[in-house]
Amino acid sequence: MGRSDKAAEANGTKQPKKRAHIEPEEEEEELEEGYELEEEAELDSEDEGMELGDEDGEEEEALLEMFTQAEIIEDMRKAGEVKSGKAIAEKDRELETAADFMQWLIAPMTLEKFYSEYWEKKPFVIQRKNCRGYYNGWFGKDDVIALLRTGKMLYGKNVDVTNYVDNERVTLNKDGAADADEVLRNFEGGCSVRVLHPQRWSDPLWLMLSTLERHWESVVGCNTYLTPPGSQGFSPHFDDIEAFVLQTEGRKHWRCYAPREGGELLPRVSSPNFLQEDIGEPVLEFDLEAGDLLYMPRGTIHQANCLPDSHSMHITVSTGQQNTWADFLAITLPRALELAAEEHVELRRSVPRDVLNYMGVVHSDSSDTRREEFVGKMAQLFSLMLESAPWDPATDQLGAMFQRARLPPVPLGGAPRPSTAAKVGPDTKVRLAHPGCARLVVEGDSAVVYHMMRNPRDLHCERPAGAGHGEGEHEHDAAGGCCDGDEKPPGAAELGAGKDGEEEDDEDTTLEFPVEWAPGLELLLLSYPTTVPVSSVPLDSVDESVEMVKEMVEAGILVVQ
Structure with missing residues (x-):
């Protein structure tokens, strides 16, 4: 694509807002109101587009039927026959490595089988009776206690203390920082402890989630749940994320239910809390033990309780929120x-x-x-x-939002360190630091490179400013997307609005160049893993090529070979 074509196609695009992977924290009344409004909107549209509606109805019936075919799969491998997930993730930052890690996560199921038969279709459980240590070392009870002992975990933002008694969710959060001893006393008294976004502090979870973000090319989040014996922390509900539950310690009894109707398939907002009589009979009922995995598509109604003889510790990894x-x-x-x-x-x-x-409504029967x-x-x-x-510009906006919201790269032992700009000259050879680390977006008269190299890890999945801070109603709220159910995705209705009114400083996550430099940027971003001599970058002068490459090397987007 030529320079003038690039500028014309994206004329007047606006810099996308940060698309965060957040914790929906509305009060229960707000959740219920939004859910009811969505149902009313669906009813209002029932009389329109009947032919399309009939086709959709048949597809919904087929998907609901598929939900009833949820499965329990046994992994027959022994401990000595399985690979280390950390060793796979630490290998390099290639896309193939990310796919290998995802394969490890759901083994022995293949990726092909997962995406063709289960993804967004039906739940499944993988039981690893011969390999209870499969998820050892990622995050456990001792890690929860260590975080609480820092004295910096804030109620409602970093940690929740909850219980489910007499069909009602109870939250014991207070204001300010959580007192470790008090939280642990509540745990001993029957309360669950949820740590929100622990990847901000846990290096193993940082490695896990950043690897999965490369695989899914969308934001991935997680929460962790520590539950004492004989208790339940959360009401039955469904979520708006694809959930992968990794049991790291103990065991928990789970019940999964199909969506009650087609409108609850792959929902874009989470449900309110349900009563037991609302949800029917489970399509899956099982004990999740250490090393086991549970996958739940969006819309899977679920609840879980700890058995009397063991505590439970699990990680919920999630993605797909508001990414439809x-x-x-x-x-x-x-x-x-x-x-x-x-x-x-x-x-x-x-x-x-x-x-x-x-x-109009008064003429609808005419x-x-x-x-x-x-x-x-x-x-x-x-x-x-x-x-x-x-x-294409809309896809670039989606890519830019992902770059701004994703985790920064994990330092790997064999990874090249960012090179200093002083090394760059016409004869220097450079390449992209790793695939997918930057996105070119044409915005008016500028070619803007969005990148994740300096994203703040401690703000991953941070709620956008002004979005509110409720208590969070659900067990797996949050983890995989960008915004609350009643918000538009950041950047929605803004494509083409220009760069006026930017809300935050993006110097660390964007580089801005003249739009005429777009072909040179395109070459550098698409050449991976091939090295590119600076003198071959197609700009009007070698000096311009050196200037552009120096900025990208300084940002860590390019490395000198």
Whole structure:
């Protein structure tokens, strides 16, 4: 793509906001209100698009039926036959290594089988009776206590103390920092202890999540749960994330239920807490023991209680929150409408002067033929909008949001250290530090490189400023996406809005160059793992090439070979 084409295609794009992987922390009343509003919206649309609705209904029925086919799979390998997950993740930052780690996480199931038969379709459990230490060393009870002993864990933000008694969730959080001794007394008294986003402090979890972010190319989060014997910490509910539950210590009794109706399949918001009589019979009931794995697609209703003879410690790794086609279109369509209106006079014509006489709720049962003509006209106008949709710039916005929200790279023993800019000259050879570490976005007259090299680890999954701080209702709230259920994805309806009104300083996570330098940036970002001589970067002068490469080396995006 030429320079002028790049500028024209992304004319006036706005810098995306940070797309955080956050903890939805609304009060229960707000969750219920949002859930009810979503249900009402679905009811209002039932009479429209019946043919499409029939097809969707058949697909929903098939998916609901698939949920009832949830499985328990036995891993027959012995301890001496399995690889070390940490050794795999620490190998390098290649995409193949990330895929190998994901394969290790769900072994003996293959990645191909997982994505074709289970991902977003149905839950499964992998039981490792011969390898109870499979997830040893990632995070355990001693790690929870060590974090509490720092005196820096804040109630509601870093740690929750909860219980589920008489069909009701009870939260024992106080204001300020959690007192370790008090939290442990509550634990001994039957309360669960949830640590939120422990990857901020735990190096093993930093390694795990950053590796999985490379595999999924979207934000990955986690919470951990320490539960005493004979207790339950959370109400039955479903979440808006893909959940992978890794049992590291003890055991816990789980019950998983299918969504109650098609509208609860792959939800974009989490549910309110359910009563036991709301959820029917489980499709899976089992004990999760150390080394076992549970996968739950979004919408899986679930609850778990600790058995009387053992405490439980598990990690919930999650992704996929607000990362759907609907969220992508929320970014794309507003700008698509603007571009289509500029290009097609038909979209600039007035609506019919008598439209109020046959469209609207009071006319919804009318047989007026003008209603059918109106719907046909809308289909025609939507097709014009789709023809103008800026698919590539919208995808770049998605990529930029991911770069700003993901974890910084974990220092690896064999990884090259960032080179100093002083080494760069026309004969210097450079390459990308590792695949996927940066994204080129054309924004007006600028070519902006978003990167994750200096992202703050201690803010990973941080709630955006002003989003509120409730207590968090659910066991697996949070972990895999970008925003609350009632928020638009950051960047939605903003593609093409220009760079005015930026809300935060991005000097550490972006590099801005003239748009004419985009072809040189494209070469550097796409050449991995091949090295590129600075003199071959296609800019107007070698001095410009040296200047650009120096900035990218200084940021850690490029390394000198």
